[in-house]
Amino acid sequence: MDVTTDERDFDRLVSADERVEPRDWMPEGYRRTLIRQIAQHAHSEIIGMQPEGNWIARAPSLRRKAILIAKVQDEAGHGLYLYGAAETLGVERADLLELLHTGRQKYSAAFNYPTPTWADVAAIGWLGDGAAIMNQVPLTRCSYGPYARAMTRVCKEESFHQRQGFEAMAVLCAGTPAQKQMAQDALDRWWWPVLMLFGPSDEASAHSARSMAWGIKRFSNDELRQRFVDATVPQADHLGLRIPDPDLRLEADGHYRFTPVDWNEFADAISGNGPCSRERIAHRVDAHEDGAWVRAAAQAYADKHGDRAARGAAA
Amino acid sequence: MTPDGAAPDRPRADRLWEVFVRSRRGMSHTHVGSLHAFDAASALLSARDLYTRRQEGVSIWVIPSAELTASSPDEKDSFFDPAADKPYRHPTFYEVPEGLAHL
Numbered sequence: 550m551d552v553t554t555d556e557r558d559f560d561r562l563v564s565a566d567e568r569v570e571p572r573d574w575m576p577e578g579y580r581r582t583l584i585r586q587i588a589q590h591a592h593s594e595i596i597g598m599q600p601e602g603n604w605i606a607r608a609p610s611l612r613r614k615a616i617l618i619a620k621v622q623d624e625a626g627h628g629l630y631l632y633g634a635a636e637t638l639g640v641e642r643a644d645l646l647e648l649l650h651t652g653r654q655k656y657s658a659a660f661n662y663p664t665p666t667w668a669d670v671a672a673i674g675w676l677g678d679g680a681a682i683m684n685q686v687p688l689t690r691c692s693y694g695p696y697a698r699a700m701t702r703v704c705k706e707e708s709f710h711q712r713q714g715f716e717a718m719a720v721l722c723a724g725t726p727a728q729k730q731m732a733q734d735a736l737d738r739w740w741w742p743v744l745m746l747f748g749p750s751d752e753a754s755a756h757s758a759r760s761m762a763w764g765i766k767r768f769s770n771d772e773l774r775q776r777f778v779d780a781t782v783p784q785a786d787h788l789g790l791r792i793p794d795p796d797l798r799l800e801a802d803g804h805y806r807f808t809p810v811d812w813n814e815f816a817d818a819i820s821g822n823g824p825c826s827r828e829r830i831a832h833r834v835d836a837h838e839d840g841a842w843v844r845a846a847a848q849a850y851a852d853k854h855g856d857r858a859a860r861g862a863a864a
Numbered sequence: 865m866t867p868d869g870a871a872p873d874r875p876r877a878d879r880l881w882e883v884f885v886r887s888r889r890g891m892s893h894t895h896v897g898s899l900h901a902f903d904a905a906s907a908l909l910s911a912r913d914l915y916t917r918r919q920e921g922v923s924i925w926v927i928p929s930a931e932l933t934a935s936s937p938d939e940k941d942s943f944f945d946p947a948a949d950k951p952y953r954h955p956t957f958y959e960v961p962e963g964l965a966h967l
């Protein structure tokens with residue numbers, strides 16, 4: 550096969566660690582991979598609002614409530630930055646949402662787990678957003694410009710998410726024995742789903758190598774998972790909590806060895822049969838349908854006034 | 865498919881807008897991303913909520929993406945060639961005797 554000038558230019562950009570921009574030529578596989586990854590990332594942000602949003606009305610204090618509202622609002626923003634980045638690749642947000650609503654595109658299976666106590670909200674912030682930071686910081690150097698820029702914006706906001714979760718966890722751990730137990734139970738529930746967030750192990754990850762070659766991924770799933778464990782165990786120690794892995798131990802090389810994720814256990818959650826899968830999508834579809842009258846009204850107005858209305862020229 | 869069932873020949877209510885934010889007085893507006901909105905006023909409100917939740921800006925511009933004209937179909941063609949062979953436009957092109965100031 551002939552290598553075209555376009556392909557050569559693309560390869561040169563990627564190998565020089567420069568950014569590919571929306572109107573550059575790019576291989577179809579690169580475009581498809583990015584659309585899928587960015588869309589799934591966006592879906593995870595907005596579905597991820599649900600397990601925490603569930604606790605806004607029940608937050609234990611006004612301070613915690615204000616923090617949680619701000620955090621959940623940030624996650625909506627993350628979804629919007631990402632849908633915007635996906636749209637630069639020639640897809641429409643409405644179509645991506647349709648794929649989410651009909652189960653044809655996925656989101657992180659971790660969000661299919663419930664948040665039965667306030668400590669689960671704390672654990673999601675501490676562990677879930679901590680994992681998100683590990684995943685997303687390398688993506689700020691992704692070869693696709695709009696995705697990288699969206700990630701830079703997201704990462705600036707994530708650090709507050711992780712800290713507020715850790716702080717809420719620390720408050721519980723300094724509380725009554727029952728409160729501390731609540732924190733431990735939440736850690737026990739979330740530890741494995743969060744490790745799962747990093748994706749399948751390297752041997753099982755089909756597209757990993759190609760994504761690395763294209764500069765979309767910078768580190769493998771297992772490398773990032775290891776970094777997360779190394780960073781998080783001392784934090785759990787500080788809180789006086791026990792990581793639910795009997796084989797966890799610090800090796801001489803300074804890294805923690807841990808039990809590999811049992812992927813069979815998560816097969817259901819990943820394939821959309823997790824404890825809350827149906828509920829999450831149903832809630833999302835309801836929210837979308839509840840907004841239909843607003844879209845219809847705006848469309849009726851545009852029909853009547855045309856472009857003038859959209860531009861606000863009449864004002 | 866058009867979102868929310870607008871026929872292709874009808875004007876589209878839901879449009880994409882590009883957002884530019886002036887981070888503080890004395891700086892230019894910089895492109896920060898895009899968003900969907902029905903009109904200019906709602907685009908501004910959404911831009912405020914989406915891009916300036918932490919005082920990232922003191923002024924916002926929004927423009928319908930479809931009305932933005934860009935230089936060329938890709939970012940590297942001959943459009944910028946005329947500037948490539950004129951090094952004499954840069955001060956570094958010139959020899960300056962050593963020890964002289966204000967030159």
Ligand SMILES: [Fe+2]
Pocket residue numbers: 594623624627681703
């Ligand atoms: Fe997020």
Ligand SMILES: [Fe+2]
Pocket residue numbers: 624678681707710
């Ligand atoms: Fe977050």
